[in-house]
Amino acid sequence: MKVAIFMGSKSDLPVVRKAADLLKEFGIDCTMRITSAHRTHSRTMELVRSMEQQGAEVFIACAGGAAHLPGVIAALTTVPVIGVPILGNAFNGMDSLLSIVQMPKGIPVATVGVDATENAAVLAAQILSLQDKELRSKLEKYRSKMENKVIEDDKNITL
Numbered sequence: 149m150k151v152a153i154f155m156g157s158k159s160d161l162p163v164v165r166k167a168a169d170l171l172k173e174f175g176i177d178c179t180m181r182i183t184s185a186h187r188t189h190s191r192t193m194e195l196v197r198s199m200e201q202q203g204a205e206v207f208i209a210c211a212g213g214a215a216h217l218p219g220v221i222a223a224l225t226t227v228p229v230i231g232v233p234i235l236g237n238a239f240n241g242m243d244s245l246l247s248i249v250q251m252p253k254g255i256p257v258a259t260v261g262v263d264a265t266e267n268a269a270v271l272a273a274q275i276l277s278l279q280d281k282e283l284r285s286k287l288e289k290y291r292s293k294m295e296n297k298v299i300e301d302d303k304n305i306t307l
């Protein structure tokens with residue numbers, strides 16, 4: 149298992165699932181777990197240890213509101229942590245964005261955009277691709293597919 153995806157609540161699952169789907173498309177072995185920095189703090193610690201033992205090379209941590217989960221995971225491991233702020237009912241996601249991005253010096257969380265779980269998956273794949281040529285070429289194909297789509301959309305635009 150290469151990527152451990154954690155989320156703070158089952159309510160995050162619909163958007164978090166997109167990260168797992170994309171990682172699967174890249175052929176990257178991942179797992180998804182629900183654990184909260186606040187409601188299940190001891191269990192969060194145990195799960196981080198367990199994921200490290202299972203060989204996780206990147207964590208993706210998704211949380212909304214007072215979103216401490218990514219920072220807590222980053223405090224528990226030196227494995228890179230990508231944080232995804234989840235859009236909640238308040239402040240258009242600014243609460244979770246600022247909670248995740250504003251980590252104190254020395255404990256970074258690589259923060260992507262609000263609800264940007266697909267970008268978290270791509271970034272995780274890019275980190276893993278440093279040691280994996282096959283994965284690098286899959287990422288290049290993913291890019292050229294996007295490029296072709298923009299060109300195609302441009303060709304088909306009508307007034």
Ligand code: RP5
Binds near residue numbers: 156158159160212
């Ligand atoms: C966070 O609080 C979760 O990540 C979720 O985004 C938010 C709301 O959780 P629920 O009240 O829906 O369980 O911990």
